[in-house]
Amino acid sequence: MRVPVDWLGEYVELPAGVTGEQIAAALVAVGLEEEGLHGGDVAGPLVVGRVLEKHPEPQKNGKTINWCQVDVGDSNGTGEPQGIVCGAHNFEVGDLVAVILPGGVLPGNFQISARKTYGHVSAGMICSVRELGIGEDHDGIIVLPRLLGEHHVEELGLQPGDDLIPVLGLDREVVEVNVTPDRGYCFSLRGVAREYSHSTGAAYTDPALIPVDPATQDGYAVELADAGIPELDGVPGCDRYVARIVRGIDLTRETPEWMQRRLLEAGMRPISLAVDVTNYVMLALGQPLHAFDLATLQGPIVVRRAVAGERLRTLDDVDRVLDPEDLLITDSGTRILALAGVMGGEDGEVTPGQTTDVLIESAHFDPRSVARSSRRHRLSSEAAKRFERGVDPDVTDAAAQLAVNLLVEHGGGTADPAITDADQRVATRGPIELDVTMPTRYVGVDYTPERVREILTMIGCEVRELGQGTISVTPPGWRPDLTDAPTLVEEVARVDGYDKIPSVVPRAIGGRGLTHGQRARRRVAGALAGQGLHEVLTYPFVGESRFDELGLAADDVRRTALRLANPLSDEAPLMRTELLQTLPEALRRNISRGSRDVALFEIDTVTLPDHAAQAPVPGVGARPDDAVLQQIRDAVPGQPWHVAVVAAGQADRSGWWGKGRPVDVTDVVAWAHSVADTLGVPLRRVQAERAPFHPGRCVELTLEDGTTVGFVGELHPKVVQRLGLPDRTSAAELDLDVLVAASERPTQVRPLSTHPMASSDVALVVPRSTRYGDVEASLRAGAGELLESVELFDVYVGDQLAADQQSLAFRMHFRAPDRTLTTEEVNAARDAAVARAAKDHGAVQR
Amino acid sequence: MSGPNTNYDPVEVAALAPEALEANVADALDAIAAATSLEELKAARLAHAGERSPLALANREIGALPPSAKADAGKRVGQARGQVNQALAARQVELEAERDERILVEEALDLTVAPARHPVGRRHVLTVTAERMADAMVALGWEIAEGPGVEAEWFNFDALNFDKDHPARQMQDTFFVDPADAGLVLRTHTSPVQARSLLERGVPLYVAVPGKTFRTDELDATHTPVFHQLEGIAIDEGLTMAHLKGTLDRLAEAMFGPGITSRLRPAFFPFTEPSAEMDFRCFVCRGEDPGCRTCGGTGWIEWGGCGMVNHNVLRAAGVDPERYQGFAFGMGVERTAMFRHGIEDMREMIEGDVRFNAQFGMEI
Structure with missing residues (x-):
């Protein structure tokens, strides 16, 4: 809302020489945020x-x-x-x-x-x-x-050299404030002036308090034909409609310069006298008006709901199909003049040069009805903006009167003595009972009962004593937002000043610190960063083309992604089902910006649309029953935490200190293991084939019970090419929730043996198709309890073996908890291990 | 000195003559002093103290002397050899020290260009900032809760007293899940976790909620469609706006330094009543520089929204508003990080450029 300072000064006393900045500061103190200051910033000559x-x-x-x-x-x-x-x-x-x-x-x-x-x-x-x-x-x-x-x-009589600053109004300031949705009345000079008065104590004159001609029985016929529909809780669409007629106006007359200037300063373009007057009154009092050409009206004004299939071409020249919930202004019930409270149509429009008699509509519409129509038709207007936030139903007649006065004065017309005021308001809100100690209990400032009453009276409420420290408060018509005791508490607090609220640290009941999952995620991130990986956060939005680029099969479950109804980009309407769908972009960006050795990780949730079809939306103010709550929760898709890694370039950097080594898939496998090791979870590895990885360079990581933790691999050469990544880019994606759950139970230790360790090496020849991990598992199984650890320290393929054979050299370490092992015991355990490998894989000792 | 010995062999005697011994010692000492390396010293040792050196040979002659002369000759030869050996040992020490020193000089490395074999990586400034904020709340005795980013519309709006037709519901620039009547949205704030926490944990409740949030803004220097908030909610008996302010003051101090307090301004949010915008004291000028670039000279920096939890929010979670009351607040993690670290362009936090990360330490 743009507030011209000189107009504001007409309704509230401004100190001499007050600046826009000072006014803005006073308004901020009562909750009208400053959006900008205009004018006053040109200095002569x-x-x-x-x-x-x-x-x-x-x-x-x-x-x-x-x-x-x-x-x-x-x-x-x-x-x-x-x-x-x-x-x-x-x-x-x-x-x-x-x-x-x-x-x-x-x-x-x-x-x-x-x-x-x-x-x-x-x-x-x-x-x-x-x-x-x-x-x-x-x-x-x-x-x-x-x-x-x-x-x-x-x-x-402008002459060369005359000062133009006052002529162009450049000495005039405009304060722009942001009006919160609960303060619809501040979309008027009337409301802003009142707030300025609350903030500063300056004397306020309500511009709506003007003499109003009384309504008569013979006014233009108006029928309020909507008694309310169930979709809008039976609230009548219109409960007050004032119709005033001014005849014999010359609408070709120019709008007075002062009014044009005020409209301009308030951000509205002057158009013609009739339109300018209605806009002026709306800005002054907050009541939107509509002017109809009386001569074109074909019968009584009927306010009713639309019938399915009806259409209206609104003044913005859009032909709209109406909805049965839309409230309409019609004449004689059939011809549609306007979408009530939102925008007029072509019929009934005032035309300068033709129109001489004008009917002024000043009405009060149901805020929700206007809000829905405005939203349904994606049609925002100055009128709708005010109606949906609530217009003071007590100024309907005064606003019409002010418009009539202005048209008579500046358009040379005559006001019709016959005046319609169809007033069918029923009191929907009773007075609010307030315990006068509540503001103190709520805000923490000692407000006396007198102060509470004083403030509430100041903002326009009627306050009655009910005894025993309770008062009855009836809010004024312009404050539909005052609905319960806390809303009154806010009025007391803000008018008295939020700056008076003291600072007291509450003594919380004491908590249990971070959860295991929260700590685990931090540790994992720290471990990866400590190994040289950089944490990044990528947007979770993807498109189907990304699935193609990653080589996901047509029936890959990861293509089943949650779709947004209104994505930012039609290219990326889906929520990622894996982090590796978006993380490689960050790698590519780094490479394109000249970084070469880049290892990135991301920890975030992914979205798996495994949810029930629809979430109920039961409305405000009451706890839904358990069944409905469960339905709501069940409808929310699963969003497990994942961690993903992607890397290219060198693992060991080269430089003046020596040679480097390119990062490869084994580095990423090691990083993936470091994640599990950080949480103390043992993993198993199973060779796997899975997009987007190289079919021969991918491993699945599982818990010991076989639960999948994730996959690590080198990206498929085609994927690397399609995503524009460096050759041999490797990546991993793990389900952190699985690891976190597996690490929940505290580790239980085994006592350490202090007896000497004995080692034995074996070289086993197996087919090249045999997996290292499988041979290692057989050795473990065969060696028995004396085996402490086993490591694969060399792999040989070459001339001394058949082409399809490989030799795997393992070192086994043995130790007993209670004694020094004899050579015979060690040999027996080793032989048992080899025998098991021979049985399982045909391994031959070399 | 003893008198002449008639049995003495003049030739042999010559070798043991004091003059001869002195000459030998002098030769040896000259050679030792002249040795400039351990190798030369080794040669000198061989020549002057080795088995075939004049002194060794002289020593051998002693056995041939008459017993009366043996002692005297033995003493003189012993002294001479001792003198030479001492000189050898001393020179050995000197030359070894010289060698050691030379090796250290030769082995010197220029370390003035940092080797970067395995540079450490970094956490992202936003996650670390959110963790720091969460830690400040944990220190106050609060717990950290979480909730889903894809959220039920009811939790995101209705449970928070956003009526279906409330203008505020339209102002949120919401991403809706397809189909539009699925009842799901990308949460527009972390506030739905208020309702979830109340329902799941009950009262009294002190929880803070860091998390990812979404609005349909295009990415530019000051907007991003995906951002982060920290939410706080405290419900107990007797909590007031003064407690809200006290909590915000502590959090502001934790993030921006001692003496940085908060300020409340009246505002509107459907889920709080009374509601307030909160600012924190500009930590650069502390309100004392009208030309301050950080706060634009106002002395205050906008941080977020807050207020006393609306009765309808409590009712939606089955909490009795007559008995329990409390406050809630929410602020942007991006904004907090931008002010703490002087980040001027939002995009730097979004793009994942490792050069941006590398500017921070692990614990920012």
């Missing part, structure tokens, strides 16, 4: 100039500039013409223009000085509306009679 000479001079850059001599009277101190370079061409010799002279300041603290440009010394600038901050038009510079009207310029 800004004067009237008459163009005496204009010499076009083509430039090398293709532009043509005008070298001008401008008469600025005595304002430059010499009385001599001022030489100014001007790039615009929309003026002629003899025109009156706006000239800012050296020493002046334009918005944005742009200091004007004489400067050399295009081979001349340009002593000032001929201004456009944009440069002066009074409009967006940058077609060219201001020619005063065109901007202000010939007539007006003559009236003012």
Whole structure:
């Protein structure tokens, strides 16, 4: 809401010389956030100039500039013409223009000085509306009679050298505030002025308190035909409708300059007298009005719901199919004049030059009905914005009266004595009972009962004593947001001042610290970062094409992704089902920016659409029953935590210190293991084939019970190519939730043996298709309890073996808990291990 | 000195003559002093103290002397050899020390260019900032709760007193899950966890909720469709806005330093009543520089929204608002990190450029 300061001053007493900034600060204190300050930022000399000479001079850059001599009277101190370079061409010799002279300041603290440009010394600038901050038009510079009207310029008798700052209203300030959804009444000068008064104590005059002509029985027929529909809880769409008629208006008359200026300052474009008056009243009182051409109305005004299939072409020239929930203004019930409270149609529209008699509609519509129509038709209007936030139903008649007065005064019309006020309001809200100690108990500031009553009265409530420390509070019509005791507490707190609230640290009941899962995620992230990986966060949005790029089969379950109804991009409407669908992008970006050795990880949730079809939405203010709550919870898809890694470049960096080593899949397998080791979870490895990995370079990691933890591998060469990644890029993705759950139980230790360790090496020849891990498992199984550890320390393939054979060299370490092992015992255990490997895999000792 | 010995062999006697011995010793000492390396010293040792050196040969002659002369000659030869050996040992020590020193000089490495064999990686500034904020709340005795990013519409809006037709519900720029009547959204704030925590944990309740949130904003320097918040909710008997302010003051101090307090301004949110916007004291100028670039000269920096939990929120979670009351707050983790670290462009936190990460320590 843009608040012209001089207009504000008409309703509330402003201290002399008050600045926009001070006003904004006072409004912030009561909850109207400052959005901006306009005006007041042009400093003179800004004067009237008459163009005496204009010499076009083509430039090398293709532009043509005008070298001008401008008469600025005595304002430059010499009385001599001022030489100014001007790039615009929309003026002629003899025109009156706006000239800012050296020493002046334009918005944005742009200091004007004489400067050399295009081979001349340009002593000032001929201004456009944009440069002066009074409009967006940058077609060219201001020619005063065109901007202000010939007539007006003559009236003012503007002469070269005259000060333009007051003429253009540049000394006038506009404060722009953000109005929160509960304060609809602050979409009016009436409301903002009242808030300023609450903040500062300045005297306030309610502009709605004007003499209002009483309603009569013979006014224009109005029928409020909607008694309410179940979809809107039976609330009637319109409970008050005032219709006033003004006859014999000359709508070709120009809107008075002061009103046009106020409209402009408030951010609305002057259009014609009738429209300007309705807008002016809306800005002043917050009541949207509509003006109809009386001559075109075919019968009584009927306010009713739409019937399925009805259509309306609204004033924004869109043909709309109406919904049975839409509230309509019709004449005689059949012809639709307007979508109530949102926007008018072509029928009944006022046309300057034709229309002489006007019917003014001032009505009160159900906020929810207007909100839904506005949303349904994606049609936001100044009227809808106010109606959906609640308009004061007590000013309906005063607003109509103010419009009538203005039309009579400036349009030369006559007000019809017959006045309609269809008022079918029923009291929907009773007074609120308030324990006067509640504000203190809620806010922590000691408010006396007197102070509580004083503030509530100040904001317009009627306060009655009920005894025993309880008061009955009836909020004013402009405060539909005051509905219960806490809303009154807020009024007391904000008017008294939030700055008076003390600071007290609550003594919490004491908690259990971070959960195991929270700690585990931190540790895993720390472990990966400690090994040289960088944590990144990528957006979770993907498209089907990404699944193709990753080589997911048509029936891959990972293609079943949650779809957004309104994605930011149609290319990425799905929620990722794995982190590796988005993480490689970050690697590619790093590489394209010149980084070479990049290892990244991400820890986040993925979305698995395993949920029930629909989540109930049971509404506000009550706890749904357990069954409904369960349905809601069940409808939310599973979102397990994952950790993913992707790496390219060198694992050991080369440099002056020596040679490096490229990162490969074994590094990533090791990192994946470090994640599990961080949490103390033993893993198993099973060779696997799975997209997006190289079919021969991928391993599945599982818990000891076989539960899948994740997959590690080198990315498939085709995937690497399609995603634009470096060759041999390797990656991993693990389900952190599985690891976290597996690590929940504290590790139980075995006592350490201090007896000596005995080692024995074996080299086993097996087919090359036999997996290392399987041979190792057989050795473990065969060696029995004396085996402490086993490691694969060499793999040989070559001339001394058949082409399809490999030799695996294992070192086994044996130890007993209670004695030193004899050579015989060690040999027996080793032989048993080898025998098991021979049985399982045909292994032959070399 | 003893007198002449008639049995003495003049030739043999010559070798044991004091003059001869002195000459031998002098030769040996010259050679030892002249040795400039351990190798040369080794040669000198062989020549002057070895088996075939003049002194060794002289020593052998002693046996041929008459008993009366033996003692005297033995003493002189012994002294001479001792002198030579001492000189050898001393020179050995000197030369070894020289060698050791030379080796250290020769082995010197220039370490003024840092070797970066295995540079450490980094956590992301947003996760670490959120953890730091959570830790500050844990220190106050609160617990850390979490909730899903894809959330039921009821939890995101209705449970928080956003009526279906409430204008605030339209202002949230919500991502809806397809089909639009699925009743699911990407949560627009971490506040749904307020309702979830109340339902699951009951009262009294003190929980903070860090998490990812979504709104349909295009990415630019100051907006991102995916961002992070820290939510706090405390419900107990007798909690007031003063407790809210006290909690925010502690959190502001934890994030921005001692003496950085918070300020409340009236505002509106459907799920709180009374509601407030919260600012924290500019930690750069502390309100004393009207030209401050960090706060724009206002002395305060906007941080988030807060207020006393609306009765309808308590009712939706089955909590009796006549008995229990409390407060809630929420602020942006991005905003907190941007101010703490002077990050001017939101995109730097989004793009995952390792050069951005590398500027931070592990514990920021």
